[in-house]
Amino acid sequence: MSEMSVFECIAARRSVRDFEHKKIPEDAIQKILGAAVQAPSARHVLPWHFVLIEDEAKLKELSDFVLKKYGAVKGFAARIAFLKGKTVFHDAPLVVLVVCDENASNWVKEDAALAAENAFLTARALGIGSCFIGMANSLNDDESVLRSLALPKGFKVFAALAFGFPKNGVWPEGDKREIKIVKRF
Ligand SMILES: Cc1cc2nc3c(=O)[nH]c(=O)nc-3n(C[C@H](O)[C@H](O)[C@H](O)COP(=O)(O)O)c2cc1C
Structure with missing residues (x-):
């Protein structure tokens, strides 16, 4: 595999x-999680813990729960159609699942998002x-549901990250993006 620069990874990452119905090798999982925990975190609390789920039945159970919750949300029908029968x-x-003690700091949500992007770029x-x-x-x-995920009390899911090899090796086309500067002083 040829190495990609960080610039190439950022440009090529798309959701x-x-x-593919294919397991992610363990060394890749370790690299992805290792990159996630290199992210900055407010007050350096390193709040990230992870729940890894590969079990199809468990993923279906969680998905069904989420879909039931979303049943009452506006735009639900469009969302369901978008899923094309998948979870x-x-x-x-x-x-x-990036799970953290919600009281670890006031910025756990931001910490989780930063860890997620590190994980995504490394995966790419x-x-x-x-x-x-x-x-x-x-x-x-x-x-x-949180108990069924073995989360300690006070822990919540701050980010759910799906990973897999793209079907038939096809990556989504990147869209062109504008840099929107409001003002420079
Ligand atoms: C906070 C957040 C929540 C998202 N939730 C979903 C989601 O529930 N399902 C989904 O398919 N994509 C979800 N996405 C992916 C976005 O739709 C996607 O990032 C956006 O369309 C831009 O496309 P790109 O990731 O390919 O650049 C989410 C992205 C973010 C940042």
Whole structure:
């Protein structure tokens, strides 16, 4: 595999929603998580813990819970159509939940997002696609779901990250993006 520069990874990363039914090798998982914990965190609290889910039945159970929660949300029908019968995780072979003690600092949400992007870029460098699953935040709505994920008390899901090899090796086309500067002083 040829190495990608950080610039290439940033430019080539796009959310992947069609995955091969193929396990992510353990060394790749370790690299992805290792990159996640290199992210900056407010007051250096390093709040990140992870729940790794590869079990299809567990992913389906969580997805069903999220979809039930979203049933009452505006735009739900469009969201369901977008999933094309797949789980909210787009049937990814690996989902990583970034879970943190919600009282670790006032910036745990930001810390989780920064860790997520490190993980995504590293995955991209390894030829692994990813997608942030914001919908999965509703897992926090039910204590029993959090318990079923083995979360200690006070821990919540701050980011749900889907990973997998892109179907048939096809990466989504990158769109052109504008730099919107409001003003320079
Ligand atoms: C906070 C957040 C929540 C998101 N939630 C979802 C989601 O629930 N499902 C999904 O398929 N994509 C989700 N995405 C992915 C965005 O749709 C995607 O990043 C955006 O369309 C830009 O495309 P790109 O990631 O390919 O650059 C989310 C992204 C972010 C940052």
